[in-house]
Amino acid sequence: MKAHYKSVLMLGAVAFLFFVGASAGQKAVPPQAPAQSAKTTPAAAQTQKAASRPARLEVPQLKFEKYKLQSGLVVILSEDHRLPMVAVNLWYHVGPANEIPGRTGFAHLFEHMMFEGSRHVPGSSHFHLLEAAGASDINGTTDFDRTNYFETLPANQLELALWLESDRMGYLPDKLDQASLSNQQDVVRNERRQSVENAPYGIVDEGMFHLLYPKGHPYYGDVIGSHEDIQSAKLEDVRNFFRLYYAPNNASLAIVGDFQPEHAKALVEKYFGPLKRGEDVPRITAKTPPITAERRAVIQDNVQLPRVYEAWLTSPIFKPGDAEADLAATVLGGGKSSRLYKKLVYEKQIALAVGANQQSLMLGSEFQIQATARPGVKPEDLEKAINAELDAFRANGPTEEELERARNVVESGIIKGLETLGGFGGVADRLNSYNHYLGTPDFLAADIARYENASVESLKAFAQAQLGNNQRVVVYGVPGKQDLGAEVPTPKSEAKDTAKMGGEPVNTDAEWRKDPPNRTA
Numbered sequence: 001m002k003a004h005y006k007s008v009l010m011l012g013a014v015a016f017l018f019f020v021g022a023s024a025g026q027k028a029v030p031p032q033a034p035a036q037s038a039k040t041t042p043a044a045a046q047t048q049k050a051a052s053r054p055a056r057l058e059v060p061q062l063k064f065e066k067y068k069l070q071s072g073l074v075v076i077l078s079e080d081h082r083l084p085m086v087a088v089n090l091w092y093h094v095g096p097a098n099e100i101p102g103r104t105g106f107a108h109l110f111e112h113m114m115f116e117g118s119r120h121v122p123g124s125s126h127f128h129l130l131e132a133a134g135a136s137d138i139n140g141t142t143d144f145d146r147t148n149y150f151e152t153l154p155a156n157q158l159e160l161a162l163w164l165e166s167d168r169m170g171y172l173p174d175k176l177d178q179a180s181l182s183n184q185q186d187v188v189r190n191e192r193r194q195s196v197e198n199a200p201y202g203i204v205d206e207g208m209f210h211l212l213y214p215k216g217h218p219y220y221g222d223v224i225g226s227h228e229d230i231q232s233a234k235l236e237d238v239r240n241f242f243r244l245y246y247a248p249n250n251a252s253l254a255i256v257g258d259f260q261p262e263h264a265k266a267l268v269e270k271y272f273g274p275l276k277r278g279e280d281v282p283r284i285t286a287k288t289p290p291i292t293a294e295r296r297a298v299i300q301d302n303v304q305l306p307r308v309y310e311a312w313l314t315s316p317i318f319k320p321g322d323a324e325a326d327l328a329a330t331v332l333g334g335g336k337s338s339r340l341y342k343k344l345v346y347e348k349q350i351a352l353a354v355g356a357n358q359q360s361l362m363l364g365s366e367f368q369i370q371a372t373a374r375p376g377v378k379p380e381d382l383e384k385a386i387n388a389e390l391d392a393f394r395a396n397g398p399t400e401e402e403l404e405r406a407r408n409v410v411e412s413g414i415i416k417g418l419e420t421l422g423g424f425g426g427v428a429d430r431l432n433s434y435n436h437y438l439g440t441p442d443f444l445a446a447d448i449a450r451y452e453n454a455s456v457e458s459l460k461a462f463a464q465a466q467l468g469n470n471q472r473v474v475v476y477g478v479p480g481k482q483d484l485g486a487e488v489p490t491p492k493s494e495a496k497d498t499a500k501m502g503g504e505p506v507n508t509d510a511e512w513r514k515d516p517p518n519r520t521a
Contacts, residue, residue, distance in 0.1 A: 105225015247278025
């Protein structure tokens, strides 16, 4: 499993043919769901507004059908018969954004638990069965706003994937006992040590988020959670979290590739239809207060060279300003042709590396610039050089050439991801992402149009409004002794009590679920 820490949708790299047919600016209308398409939702209105001016390039058309089961599970089907493959991609609408103080890391913990066996799929059988069937891209990721699970298989193995995904959705609590929880608590704590505490600048990066968001905010810490919260998770708390957030009515299932719709619908109904609808998920109530005065910190870490971070709270994902933030980050720090890289690395030769990115999130995004100093260079001098380039950008914005180059980088990244059925940023992932954030998978043309409609003036306005000196966090990561806080002890493992194995079942068992489905022709 890969925890998707503080990162935007990743892009695939394996070639795959996709539908092309929607001309520039056209909406990709679901061909088999006219009744649903006729209804104007807020997201659809946003789509129409964003795509009001035609884009200058051919936008791939992602044909799909969306419907909902009685249990509340949203299903998105997108056919493509050019290769005998199918991608299954399941998004649960839960992440740290849904967690409460003292209970951080639950969504990521379940990313691990979901691969550790359910009622009819013992132990690590999930991986073994998929690998034996020729599957690839088998993974799960957690980000601040969601958790997802996916795999790509030969088309005749679709039923196997649906059997596996439905079993852990409906029957994981049956096998969720203290022994399995304790085991995964140890695994996750070791993962935190490896990916945060022992990773260069990992502690510094987390410290920057501590300054951006107030304590108690869902984005305050790392996606993985703190040692204290991970270790203090009680079995009943974890079971309740699962029952609430991992029910069919809090998930969407995308199936993309070589299948017949009626057959796929029958399989989805067979495996997911009988699962019970969960309670209504509470609305996220957390608010992100603006930064009104500069915040600064110096954080020691086990590193060799100083690194300077500057960060701002920016427009939430898909809201006005979000596309401009992506483009501005690309102009300022998106590769070796970017402004900051040329100035700090090539010309002044005071930095070894420079980068900028926008992490788009529901409760307020994070725009970040980071630069690693050359040996002997003070972080104060590095910051001064960064600020000089920012001042120029706020005053004049990008050049037309810089904007065009940034558009090409961002838009080609989106299109490149669509070359794959599944995996990070593939067709299934993108349809599910749009549906998660906007309530409709139909946003690709409007997404591209956001970048096409950006201008030199709109990027300058974004920088002036959202990247002010009094709105930022500045962090120096410097060599020194880490402050990891008090050690959180790991309790001694208790003897396994077979009388307490498993929890109270959520769904009624069915005899036909006990064996993997036979491979279909």
